Amino acid sequence: xxxxxxxxxxxxxxxxxxxxxxxxxxxxxxxxxxxxxxxxxxxxxxxxxxxxxxxxxxxxxxxxxxxxxxxxxxxxxxxxxxxxxxxxxxxxxxxxxxxxxxxxxxxxxxxxxxxxxxxxxxxxxxxxx
Numbered sequence: 001x002x003x004x005x006x007x008x009x010x011x012x013x014x015x016x017x018x019x020x021x022x023x024x025x026x027x028x029x030x031x032x033x034x035x036x037x038x039x040x041x042x043x044x045x046x047x048x049x050x051x052x053x054x055x056x057x058x059x060x061x062x063x064x065x066x067x068x069x070x071x072x073x074x075x076x077x078x079x080x081x082x083x084x085x086x087x088x089x090x091x092x093x094x095x096x097x098x099x100x101x102x103x104x105x106x107x108x109x110x111x112x113x114x115x116x117x118x119x120x121x122x123x124x125x126x127x128x129x
Contacts, residue, residue, distance in 0.1 A: 081122035
């Protein structure tokens with residue numbers, strides 16, 4: 001894992017939205033807002049196996065997450081890495097965990113829970129401003 005500067009760590013620890021970029025089959029970038037949670041030296045996301053982002057990552061595991069500081073829109077952290085693991089989550093429990101992390105105390109599993117997975121991203125490089 002790459003070192004994250006101390007004054008940027010909160011951007012991965014606080015429940016801020018991130019912009020996750022993956023590479024489409026035509027080599028263009030797809031960027032989507034995502035809930036996430038840092039777990040040790042990785043970033044975890046909830047997703048389904050039925051969407052383009054999942055297919056993108058199966059083809060090309062490269063991914064990038066940018067998080068902006070809501071108190072200073074010029075301060076951001078981008079972490080780059082790869083999809084290193086896909087963990088089945090057919091009960092949607094990680095979706096519930098993230099929903100609660102992002103402020104919904106009553107978060108319930110989504111209807112697409114049977115297709116849910118946890119995407120695990122390595123942190124290999126970081127840039128910040």
